[in-house]
Amino acid sequence: GFSRRGIRGNFVPPIKSNGGNSGNLTSRIGGKGDDTADDSTKRCLELLCGPDGELPEKLRNLEPRLIEHVSNEIMDKDPNVRWEDIAGLDHAKKCVTEMVIWPLLRPDIFKGCRSPGKGLLLFGPPGTGKTMIGKAIAGEAKATFFYISASSLTSKWIGEGEKLVRALFGVASCRQPAVIFVDEIDSLLSQRKSEGEHESSRRLKTQFLIEMEGFDSGSEQILLIGATNRPQELDEAARRRLTKRLYIPLPSSEARAWIIQNLLKKDGLFKLEKEDIDTICKLTEGYSGSDMKNLVKDASMGPLREALKQGIEITKLKKEDMRPVTLKDFEQALQEVRPSVSLNELGTYEKWNNQFGSLS
Numbered sequence: 001g002f003s004r005r006g007i008r009g010n011f012v013p014p015i016k017s018n019g020g021n022s023g024n025l026t027s028r029i030g031g032k033g034d035d036t037a038d039d040s041t042k043r044c045l046e047l048l049c050g051p052d053g054e055l056p057e058k059l060r061n062l063e064p065r066l067i068e069h070v071s072n073e074i075m076d077k078d079p080n081v082r083w084e085d086i087a088g089l090d091h092a093k094k095c096v097t098e099m100v101i102w103p104l105l106r107p108d109i110f111k112g113c114r115s116p117g118k119g120l121l122l123f124g125p126p127g128t129g130k131t132m133i134g135k136a137i138a139g140e141a142k143a144t145f146f147y148i149s150a151s152s153l154t155s156k157w158i159g160e161g162e163k164l165v166r167a168l169f170g171v172a173s174c175r176q177p178a179v180i181f182v183d184e185i186d187s188l189l190s191q192r193k194s195e196g197e198h199e200s201s202r203r204l205k206t207q208f209l210i211e212m213e214g215f216d217s218g219s220e221q222i223l224l225i226g227a228t229n230r231p232q233e234l235d236e237a238a239r240r241r242l243t244k245r246l247y248i249p250l251p252s253s254e255a256r257a258w259i260i261q262n263l264l265k266k267d268g269l270f271k272l273e274k275e276d277i278d279t280i281c282k283l284t285e286g287y288s289g290s291d292m293k294n295l296v297k298d299a300s301m302g303p304l305r306e307a308l309k310q311g312i313e314i315t316k317l318k319k320e321d322m323r324p325v326t327l328k329d330f331e332q333a334l335q336e337v338r339p340s341v342s343l344n345e346l347g348t349y350e351k352w353n354n355q356f357g358s359l360s
């Protein structure tokens with residue numbers, strides 16, 4: 001899924017730089033006539049400096065404004081998702097714990113034969129919790145989380161994607177342990193050679209693979225997670241580097257029940273018996289986690305709409321004026337919120353999983 005955080009900020013126009021590649025901040029950002037953009041860039045770079053006040057080697061040749069963009073927009077200081085927020089997916093959680101979290105917590109044990117892969121692919125229908133898993137990994141492993149949507153690299157950072165990728169991996173390596181989550185990774189590492197595959201997108205892909213190679217072998221504590229709804233578009237090189245590939249399927253009936261209850265209990269008033277929940281679960285076969293969230297949202301509007309229909313003004317409405325959410329509201333909402341994944345698509349995922357997926 002997209003439309004979350006990511007690159008919501010406006011494009012930041014280039015900041016005047018005095019050029020030069022010394023690690024010294026003042027000489028890099030220009031001392032006189034500091035305007036606010038320069039100030040914030042400076043603060044941001046200062047945070048990345050070592051105890052000697054020097055910018056780490058890896059960041060010296062990068063443009064300050066790109067480093068700033070990575071630090072402010074792509075880096076998430078507090079990913080704020082825990083395992084227990086994610087419904088179902090027990091198998092994926094178990095695999096990820098062994099493959100990724102333990103190695104990040106205990107690099108001393110996970111070396112040699114136990115050394116982990118540095119690339120993980122999460123594939124499956126949209127809205128099933130792939131991004132949540134990425135954030136939870138960072139949270140559980142106390143790692144810095146970086147989120148980027150690969151399509152923004154090609155659409156928004158036209159001509160600058162390579163530089164941004166370098167800045168991303170550079171900042172990540174100064175913030176280890178780090179988890180780099182690349183959403184829609186297929187749009188970056190796709191096998192399809194569209195006729196007009198631009199020179200620039202080919203270069204971007206090469207740059208990306210080079211960066212991955214860079215921490216593949218070394219002792220760096222960086223994990224790359226790619227997420228995709230179109231695994232079949234990944235080429236062989238991409239598959240080779242994403243050594244673990246986990247299928248993240250649609251939620252089971254139990255997981256759907258859990259999502260409903262978990263969301264409703266957050267803001268209180270509902271009246272659903274066990275049988276009502278069962279009924280809703282039967283009616284939501286094929287719904288993704290995010291479809292379920294939308295369903296709950298829509299159902300929660302039921303009591304509000306009803307109160308307003310009885311003539312209460314929105315500005316005067318009190319919480320007590322609304323009845324609890326009931327099965328009726330869900331039945332109504334089911335008319336509005338339809339499943340977003342087709343059976344046909346599911347078949348494609350299962351086929352790809354059988355061929356390329358990791359079973360453990």
Ligand code: ADP
Nearest residue numbers: 001086087126127128129130131132289290293
């Ligand atoms: P994607 O698989 O597209 O990355 P996300 O992880 O962004 O999906 O999920 C989108 C939203 O859907 C989440 O913010 C969450 O509210 C809901 N959701 C999806 N899957 C789950 C799940 N397994 N457990 C709880 N909530 C989920």
